[in-house]
Amino acid sequence: MTNPIFLSVPHIVGNEKKYVMDCLDSEWISTSGKYVSDFENAFASCVNSPGAVACVNGTAALHICLILAGVKPGEEVLVPTLTFIAPVNAVKYVFAEPVFVDCNDFLNMDMEKLEKFLSTECVSEDKILVNKKTGRRIRAIIPVHIFGSICDMDRLMALAEKYNLTVIEDATESLGSKMLSGRFAGMHAGTIGNFGTFSFNGNKIITCGGGGMITAKNPEFIKKAKYLTTQAKNDELHYIHDEVGYNYRLTALLAAMGLAQIEQxxxxxxxxxxxxxxxxxxxxxxxxxxxxxxxxxxxxxxxxxxxxxxxxxxxxxxxxxxxxxxxxxxxxxxxxxxxxxxxxxxxxxxxxxxxxxxxxxxxxxxxxxxxxxxxxxxxxxxxxxxxx
Ligand SMILES: Cc1ncc(COP(=O)(O)O)c(C=O)c1O
The missing domain is CATH 3.90.1150.10 (Aspartate Aminotransferase, domain 1)
Incomplete structure (x- = not known):
């Protein structure tokens, strides 16, 4: 009988059991407890980000970043057509519309076409970019780094700066990938744009069964991401909420697993x-x-x-x-x-x-x-x- 060979399965050979058992023994298994912050800190230092916020999955991470990017209902977000559907669905969660861009020979967003689209199909006035065909404002762009290869971030960031677009990098598939040359040499996927998102779904390079992470260039947004993913609680004692929040926090049990995985x-x-x-x-x-x-x-x-x-x-x-x-x-x-x-x-x-x-x-x-x-x-x- 030959054994099946699967496409991409978890590799659990490090401290996973030790940390999960420790978490169970401590009884701090929910969204508080040391493992969530330990995982966030280890992750942030691994990708060299000013901070990181763990959440339930990569799709939730994208949703929060689109909110933080200020994408409003009826606005548009540029996305690749060739990607897992999560970043596209997340655009809809904020009642915005996706505009699809083609890929290049590395399966990443095609910068020639992106540039052509921005320069010929859009008008820019007072730093507001408007799609001539739909009359809608284009607020953000989600480059997805497909299968480990980072998008051409030099060209993408130059375009984003020129047209005042917020960049949310979906770095789900490229945790551990780095830029080798150019303006961002040495930087990790997910730390170049305004925001980065990651997933720890079962088939990813590291997994905790299910989970996600948010990174941001601006430390204020790290704080805000934590606030929004934990029900936007302004006061812990009296449960005062100034904004609509989300229950998107990762549990300590899964974070214990994530910590052991990121070490490897x-x-x-x-x-x-x-x-x-x-x-x-x-x-x-x-x-x-x-x-x-x-x-x-x-x-x-x-x-x-x-x-x-x-x-x-x-x-x-x-x-x-x-x-x-x-x-x-x-x-x-x-x-x-x-x-x-x-x-x-x-x-x-x-x-x-x-x-x-x-x-x-x-x-x-x-x-x-x-x-x-x-x-x-x-x-x-x-x-x-x-x-x-
Ligand atoms: C590019 C990309 N973005 C987002 C996701 C969604 O992540 P999650 O399954 O953790 O919601 C995935 C796959 O899982 C993905 O491949």
């Missing part, structure tokens, strides 16, 4: 990078297949390995190859259906979407867990080489 992040990133190189070299020998590149300015966490399939040269389509993997119990996954084609968003503006359609058809993500063994790696390669 540098090791996990090292393993992911090594395996990325191994896959890339081995797959480069197979006609019609390659592993998606990483931009030269980015030191990626190599979270996911995206296989590019040239159907004519390889002889199998993405779906045929996926079935072949499934037959030998190896889980693989195509990238997300594009958001501008999803039912709730079909009527929203989508600007010149071309590359995202191409990549949707020819990418398959292959097993990438931190704990993937050499034997499992060989099984994946055997399928690709048509041996298994």
């Amino acid at each position: 992040l540098p090791k996990f990133v090292q393993i992911k990078r090594r395996r990325y190189d191994e896959y890339k070299n081995a797959i480069s020998e197979i006609p019609g297949l390659s592993i998606l590149d990483i931009p030269s300015y980015c030191d990626s966490n190599c979270w996911f390995y995206s296989l590019l399939i040239d159907k004519e040269k390889y002889g199998l389509s993405r779906d045929q190859l996926m079935k072949k993997f499934a037959a030998v119990k190896i889980q693989t996954r195509p990238i997300w259906k594009l958001n501008h084609e999803q039912k709730p968003y079909r009527e929203c503006q989508a600007y010149r979407i071309e590359k995202a359609k191409h990549y949707f058809d020819c990418i398959l993500n292959i097993p990438c867990s931190v704990g993937l063994t050499d034997e499992e790696f060989n099984r994946v390669m055997n399928v690709l080489k048509n041996i298994e």
